[in-house]
Amino acid sequence: MIDTPVLERVLAEALRNGGDFAEVFAEDRSNSSATLDDGRVEELSSGRERGAGIRVVTGETTGFAHTADLSERGLLRAAEAASAVARSGGGSRSVDVGHLSGSGVTGPSGDRPTPTTGSKADALELLQRADEAARASGDAVSQVQAGFGTSRRQVLIANSDGLLAGDEQARTRFSVSCVALGDTGMQTGYETAARTLGFELFDEVSVEELAGTAASQALTKLAARPAPSGELPVVLAGGSGGILFHEACGHGLEADHIVKDASVYTGKVGELVASPLVTLVDDGTVGSEWGTFQVDDEGRAAQRNVLIENGVLTDYLWDYLRARKEGRASSGNGRRQSYRDLPMVRMTNTFLLPGVDDADEIVAQTQRGVYVAKLGGGQVNTTTGDFVFGMTMAYLIEDGKITEPLRDANLIGNGPEILKRIDAVATDFSMTPGTCGKDGQSVPVGCGQATMRLTGVTIGGTAE
């Protein structure tokens, strides 16, 4: 994308006024998407953007500027703007990139097969098939929207420590949302498959199955009764239940919250913060999961980080800036939405390791409670630990059996308290993709766990 001598001159310019660290992050991204809605292919969209973000760190201060102009002139101008925060007057300084160990521009997909590209016609055929499958699921299915999106993202990172790294990331997603219409009004169902892959996603995923699941959620919920109000035991099915950990502790373990004392987990390393059944891992290297990459957006290789081991907090998640302050290495969690954004500490694929219990047995041993087959998302206040997560497909458990479906509702809890209430974890592990939003930036992440039980959570339904 940019020649090494140019990068070196731009980094030198960025440090002209002084500063401890300078970095160029360049990105070239192309997206294409197609939507089938109301039985019609309504819109095919393609987009391309490229640009670079340049930051200069001096003491506690970061200067940042970005430009869509990747010419040397454009980059030098951005470097000058970013350097305005440094006033110590460093004078001329030469920068040599690529000598740092671990440097190296990673190929399109490292040791993985090259991602394949499907034609627009191929994508449309998948959308049509999903639409037909959803509509065939039941006469009450009144509306279907199917979406396909794929992106290629090439990144290049060079910094004044001498690092030169790069990555090429292909991501593809397919989603189906259905509306079912019945006597009680409308209900919705939604399913998505998303991987760090090209068109070969569809070797692994059946769009008919995805559409059938989305339609069946909407159809099932037509008979749903209002969710209970108050505290009950909750069994979370494997997969989307991982959102619980993302919210209940994942965000609270991000070092930017820790260094500002804005997390309930500050100062708790080495302490028991969860049930001994909890071993929580954040791992950016897992297969082709949605949160997987080879190097993060600061050029650090993705790695596996154990955050909680048998209930004991072992570490936080780190990016370059926060790690540098602590005199340690980044954990490969510096990510950004685009070249227009500063990197932040972000999760990758965050999951609970499987346990030894049997999933069916966990339900059978629950007298009365709620079985959550699918969670839709959540939100947390890292300072207080209070968090919510929304159930989009749930059932009552009565006498150890899954019975009636429930309408959508949020569940609410406090992270440190909830993590101690996990009393069973099964073996049926699976992962689910999601989009994580923080401070205005969205990045793809994965969540995962096996079926597990919480002894009590407050359910925010309307039934008294």
Next chain:
Amino acid sequence: MSTATEETQGTTTDLLELAERVAGWAGTGEEVEVYVARGTETEVRAYDGEVESLTSATSAGIGVRVIVEHRLGFAWAGSLDESVLGETLEEARDNARFATPDDHVRLAGPDGVGAVPVDLWDEGLAAVPTERKVALALDLEARARAADARIRQVSSADYGDGASESALVSTTGIRSSSRKTSGFLSVGVIAGEGDASQTGGGYSVGRGFDGLDPDRACQDAVTRAVRLLGATKGPSGRSTVVFDRRMATTLLSIVSSALSGEAVEKGRSFFAGRIGEQVGHPGLTLVDDPTDPRAYGAAAYDAEGLACRRNVLIESGILQGFLYDTVSGSRAGVASTGSAVRGGYAGTPSPGCRALTLAPGPEGYDEDGVLGAVGEGLFVQSMTGVHSGVNPISGDFSVGAEGLMIRDGRLAEPVREITVASTLQRMLLSLVAVGADVEWLPSIAAGQTLAIGDMQVSGV
């Protein structure tokens, strides 16, 4: 040609010319719409008496829609370089080949409605030196730290401003441009007492630098955090819930998605087929009026270049109509209501609100007035999980909440870790009071204190 030409502002002339030039490349039998935009931004974050980050940025891009034989294609690029303009048009053209032919797919054409000029441009902003912006962010942070002995951390203190310009030209006779500036201060604080911590956020927004009020932002943040100290999990039960002004904008924004003509036409709105029916309490009148210059979302033109206008959606509880862009209007057999919105050059237009307000109740209540009228209930100052627990298609509503109990018409002890639930349909019918304390917050809806009856609170 649309009436837009006369309103063209000096600095956007080159953008209009650029859009016009690209639209001029339309082939025979093609309709082309070109949207071009550019902007500059500055953001300063202060922390612990120092600048944590200073960001300066410029961006520009183009979005092109092409219709050939009733098929629509779209493409965008994050650049206005000469080399990408033709490529983007070509890509949109190629995308159009794959769409399903649809007679309703069309571009907007001039509809004879004159635009109400709104001045959204602060000439002074460009001349404000970065040093003053930095000083304001540092001042904001320092004030927040000093505001109350119980403030133990200022987690964020930000100054931000932006200036953006855009132009829209189509082969169907649209030629419009707009520009606006904005400035904001935003602060997040953590209050502590013993082991307990609570958070609060506050802000101040304007069209530029002058008039931003750090004191107001701090007071708002500090009050919110401090009054929650000592909060416990509240009691369960049926309750009247008072939503503060900021939360009310969130509620109205949610309701607005069900008032989109596109959602209605596609069977994704609980309002579908109910025009003329009683969908709300007789005291509920809801209007979207982007021509009100006080509104944060005020605009002269919509995202298809038609004049923005006042649209009455619900009057005295009776559903009056929906918001349409050109395509959804065509499907419904009505004209566009000038309500197209788009998320910048990378997005395509769809109908949406810009400036929703509720008609205030006859009592002219402020927040205290609403609390007094309610007597007993729950006051909500923050909500979480709106995206995970509210379904604007089914109407199911369940959110996490923090706030204070209302006793004897006044705010009493703080509560946290509770949920508030109902359905949107029932909430509209259960309106208890609408405050006259209208505040234009950075949202598509105004803030005004709202009381809604018969909600289920889940706590202890």
